[in-house]
Amino acid sequence: GAVVSQHxxxxxxxxxxxxxxxxxxxxxxATTMFWYRQFPKQSLMLMATSNEGSKATxxxxxxxxxxxxxxxxxxxSTLTVTSAHPEDSSFYICSATRTRAGNTIYFGEGxxxxxx
Amino acid sequence: DAKTTQPTSMDCAEGRAANxxxxxxxxxxxxxxxxxxxxxxxxxxxxxxGLKNNETNEMASLIITxxxxxxxxxxxxxxxxxxxxxxxxxxxxxxxxxxxxIFGTGTLLAVQP
Numbered sequence: 001g002a003v004v005s006q007h008x009x010x011x012x013x014x015x016x017x018x019x020x021x022x023x024x025x026x027x028x029x030a031t032t033m034f035w036y037r038q039f040p041k042q043s044l045m046l047m048a049t050s051n052e053g054s055k056a057t058x059x060x061x062x063x064x065x066x067x068x069x070x071x072x073x074x075x076x077s078t079l080t081v082t083s084a085h086p087e088d089s090s091f092y093i094c095s096a097t098r099t100r101a102g103n104t105i106y107f108g109e110g111x112x113x114x115x116x
Numbered sequence: 117d118a119k120t121t122q123p124t125s126m127d128c129a130e131g132r133a134a135n136x137x138x139x140x141x142x143x144x145x146x147x148x149x150x151x152x153x154x155x156x157x158x159x160x161x162x163x164x165x166g167l168k169n170n171e172t173n174e175m176a177s178l179i180i181t182x183x184x185x186x187x188x189x190x191x192x193x194x195x196x197x198x199x200x201x202x203x204x205x206x207x208x209x210x211x212x213x214x215x216x217x218i219f220g221t222g223t224l225l226a227v228q229p
């Protein structure tokens with residue numbers, strides 16, 4: 001079964017509003033989680049590293065004020081897309097590491113965001 | 117940038133073995149080779165990983181060359197459900213920030229009936 005869960009699986013929002021996506025590690029603690037974005041027919045692009053109890057680390061070119069990341073507990077990281085625009089429509093995916101499984105990285109099911 | 121190169125696409129007949137190559141000529145001594153696959157509209161799924169020895173699990177086998185500059189993922193009996201994009205990734209295995217994966221373009225494997 002899934003070891004990393006995302007919610008919601010898909011969401012439609014109006015332009016200018018904010019949307020929150022959750023990423024949970026099931027049955028294990030993850031001090032570090034990662035957020036990716038994927039446009040149609042493209043590969044996954046790393047957006048940021050979510051660190052429990054501290055600020056996220058963003059990849060070059062990713063706006064930290066637009067993509068707010070909060071990692072308040074060892075099993076939950078959230079990505080908030082603020083003031084969403086149609087160009088933010090994408091597939092957002094998170095990942096977490098299960099240390100006891102030899103540092104194997106597991107991915108969530110992904111969240112489809114459509115901004116209209 | 118991704119540190120691996122893979123063919124863009126491959127075809128395989130159902131029931132036959134699928135051999136997916138990956139070149140990682142700049143791999144360092146403490147980096148592992150990981151394989152993931154992504155079925156359309158889903159998150160990537162872990163398949164297998166290795167350091168220098170060949171590995172096998174219930175999903176696949178991983179053959180790593182002696183110089184570690186390339187590897188091959190083998191799906192022994194491909195089914196239609198194995199149609200996906202397969203990603204070969206190299207990374208260290210120390211935890212923390214080393215757990216971020218940089219994805220290349222991957223190989224689209226199309227299993228034909």
